[in-house]
Amino acid sequence: MPLWRIRMGSGRSKSGERLSGKTGPPAVDLSEVVIPPAFRCPISLDLMKDPVILSTGITYDRQSIERWLDDGNHICPVTKQPLQSSELVPNYSLLRVIQRWCVDHPSAGIERIPTPRVPASRSQVAEMLSQVEIASRRGSPPSFATAVDRIRLLARENERNRRCAVGAGSGAALTAALAAFCERFAEAEGDVEPNAAVEAALAAAAAVMPLDAEACSRVWTRSCMRRLGRVLQGGSLEGRKNATSFLRAVLEDEVEVANNRKILESTPALVEGLARAVREPICPSATKASLTSIFRMASASDQIASRVVDSGLVPVLLETLAECERGVCEKVLAVLDLACACREGRKRACENALAVPVLVKKVLRVSEASTELAVSVLWRLCKGARDDAVVTEALSMGVFQKLLLLLQLGCGERTKEKATDLLKMMNAYRDRGDCVDSGDFKEVKRPV
Missing domain, CATH: 3.30.40.10 (Zinc/RING finger domain, C3HC4 (zinc finger))
Known part of the structure; x- marks a missing residue:
């Protein structure tokens, strides 16, 4: 050789x-x-x-x-x-x-190769998780925080250790320990130390994401959800960010959300904390996670949808909608559509000068999903308005031509019904004059 x-x-x-x-x-x-x-x-x-x-x-x-x-x-x-x-x-x-x-x-010019660190083993991770479980049931908040932080540091050291931690069942073990810890300190919701320990557990869970269904099922308890709400409302920036991504993972299973609707309804701090993350953005990923979680909760409960409106989120959503990327736009419109399903939500939207202009602008501008959601919100506003002000304003913004083009290009059956209904409502007001921005159609192409 x-x-x-x-x-x-x-x-x-x-x-x-x-x-x-x-x-x-x-x-x-x-x-x-x-x-x-x-x-x-x-x-x-x-x-x-x-x-x-x-x-x-x-x-x-x-x-x-x-x-x-x-x-x-x-x-x-x-x-x-x-x-x-x-x-x-x-x-x-x-x-x-x-x-x-x-x-x-x-x-x-050859440098000595440093001695590599020994990678984590399953037995090592299992021992750490055992300490986490013991600390969650018997230890103080500082000892619990220290135990879960060892898992976080191990998982973030390198990808090899992270895979080892995930393979050893860290996700389910951490969420089970978190639920046990929250239950133990359920009567101490105002104490600082338990909240700090929960933030440490959320950071460890973030290091071993994504969480599987078994891991997510462990935290469906009232004490755990209340503690998450407190972190979302008043935790550190890092804690609030981790809480938004953790809650999004927990709410991913629609069946679990439906089965635990009562727990969500009895925890108003969740909506309030998520709404704060939208009003006062932490980072783009936290904003998206918050909007996704709000949508999933509001979809399962009219009471929660009303709570979203009461949180003052409707005007914030409209302001966000004016200038946002595609991924955020779709999520904002989805939440806005649910909020406008109730009378108070439609009232808040109609009181905002941005509502109709920004909704009309999003039709045929961002994506197919955004178009369908924008049409749905406009339909709700026009149908629920006490007078013709919303209809005539939308007409003046050029929505009539957009809806005709949308029907010509093709859309979903429900959107087609709403667009047709809007056209019928607006047809009686067309003689009042309308205008259309030709730039709205420059990106539209007829399907092949």
Whole structure:
């Protein structure tokens, strides 16, 4: 087998001039460095930094062989033998030889390879989770926070540890511990320490996302939801952000949401906290998560939908709708559609000068989903208005032509019914004159 060679730096600066002893370090030796073949990974052919032995006895660099295994390969890359085990055993003997070789070639610019940290094992994670469970039931809030923070630090150290933590069931264990902790301190909702410990648990859960259905099912308790509401209302910025993403994951299952509707209705702090995250944006991801959670809760309960309106969110949604990206636009319109299903919501929307102009603008402008939702909200406002002010304003904004074009291009059956109903309502007022922005149609194309 031929020896692999690598050419090191030439001892020249970026400008091409040779470095002198006065202006920089001594020039690097120009000779080629021979890297022993045994030091190279059979997959990447690079110098191994973390050599590990596969069950077939062949040594690979950990990063390369893990990528090979993650791609679904179940044979040894060199021997082609089926793998009896995917366990990787550190080859410390070879690592020490490689490190010694690096130390012997400093003049060629080779640095000593640092000793890699031992990756987390399932048994190690299991021990940590056991401490979390004990702390949640018997320990103080600081001890619980310390226990869950170990999981967070482990999972965030690297992707390998995160996968190990997830595979060991950290998600379900953390949510079960969180529910037990909240139940233990249910009567101490105003205390600072329990809230801080819950924030630590939410940070740990965020490190092992996404949570599976089993993990999410553990937190459907009144005490846990009340504690989440308190964090959403008055927690730290990081705590509130983690709470929004955690709640979005918990509310993903529509059946669970429907079955636990009473718990959600008895926890007004959830809507108030999520509404605050929309009014006072933390970050784009928190805003999207909050809107998604509000929509899922309001979809399951008219009482919660009314609570969304009472939170003062309708004018905020309209202001957000004026300038927002596509993903946020669709979520805002979805929440606004639910809010305008009730009389008070329609009243709040009609009182806002932005309502009709911004809704008409979104028709045929953003996406198919946004168009259908905007038409639905306009239909609710026009149908529920006490006079013809909303109809005539929408007509003056050019919505009549947009609706005709929408029907021509095609849309869903429910949207088609609402668009047709709107056209009938507006037809009697067309003689009052209307205007249309031709720019509204420049992006519209007839389907092939």
